[in-house]
Amino acid sequence: MSPKAPDAVVMEIVEAGRFLSARGWVPATSGNFSRRIDAGTIAITVSGADKGELRHDQVTTISLHAPLPAGVSAETPVHVVLYQRNPDVGAVLHTHSVAATVVSLAHHGKASLPLAGYELVKGMRGYQSHEEILYLPLFENTQDMNGLARDIGDRMTAAPGCCGFLLAGHGLYAWGATMREARRHIEALEFLLACELERGRYRP
Numbered sequence: 667m668s669p670k671a672p673d674a675v676v677m678e679i680v681e682a683g684r685f686l687s688a689r690g691w692v693p694a695t696s697g698n699f700s701r702r703i704d705a706g707t708i709a710i711t712v713s714g715a716d717k718g719e720l721r722h723d724q725v726t727t728i729s730l731h732a733p734l735p736a737g738v739s740a741e742t743p744v745h746v747v748l749y750q751r752n753p754d755v756g757a758v759l760h761t762h763s764v765a766a767t768v769v770s771l772a773h774h775g776k777a778s779l780p781l782a783g784y785e786l787v788k789g790m791r792g793y794q795s796h797e798e799i800l801y802l803p804l805f806e807n808t809q810d811m812n813g814l815a816r817d818i819g820d821r822m823t824a825a826p827g828c829c830g831f832l833l834a835g836h837g838l839y840a841w842g843a844t845m846r847e848a849r850r851h852i853e854a855l856e857f858l859l860a861c862e863l864e865r866g867r868y869r870p
C-alpha cells in the first residue's frame with residue numbers, strides 16, 4: 667500500500683478538483699490532478715473518482731523512480747514524465763473541457779495550436795504582451811499512455827519553458843511550480859481555448 671500523502675498536499679488537490687469541476691471542465695469523473703511531495707514522490711488522484719467531490723482516500727502516492735503500481739489512473743505515466751523531466755514542475759492539472767476537446771480536434775495533425783492576439787497570454791509564465799503568440803503543443807490522442815508519455819517527455823524537454831499541451835479530441839494538461847501557478851495556467855489556457863471556440867462560431 668502506498669504511503670499516505672501529507673494532508674496539505676491532499677487539500678490542494680481536493681480544492682483544485684472543486685475549482686475545475688465547478689467550471690464544468692472535468693465531466694463524468696474525467697481528468698486527473700497531481701502534486702509533487704518531494705524529489706522522488708508525487709500525490710495523484712485515482713481513476714473513477716468524481717473530481718469535484720474528492721475524498722482523501724482518492725489521492726494516492728507514486729514513486730517517480732519505481733514501476734507504477736497496479737490500479738493507478740491510465741494517465742499517470744503522463745504526469746510522471748512531466749515531473750521526471752523537469753524538477754521545477756510542482757503540480758499538474760488535466761481537464762476534459764468542451765473547448766479543449768473541440769478546438770484540439772479541429773486542429774489535429776498539427777504540431778501546435780497558435781494562440782495570437784490575446785491579452786490573457788500574460789496569464790502564462792514568461793509572457794509579457796498580447797503581441798506574443800503562444801504555440802500550445804498538440805499531440806494525437808492514443809490509448810497507449812506509456813508511448814504518449816515518452817513523446818511528451820521528449821518534446822517538453824526541448825521546450826522547458828512550456829506549461830501545457832493539448833491532446834486532440836481529449837483535453838488539456840497544464841502545470842506550474844506550485845498548485846496556485848498550475849491553476850492559473852489551466853484557467854488562462856481554458857479561457858483562450860473558449861475564445862477560440864467562440865471565434866469559430868461568431869459571425870458579426
Ligand SMILES: [Zn+2]
Nearest residue numbers: 697741760837
Ligand atoms: Zn484524460
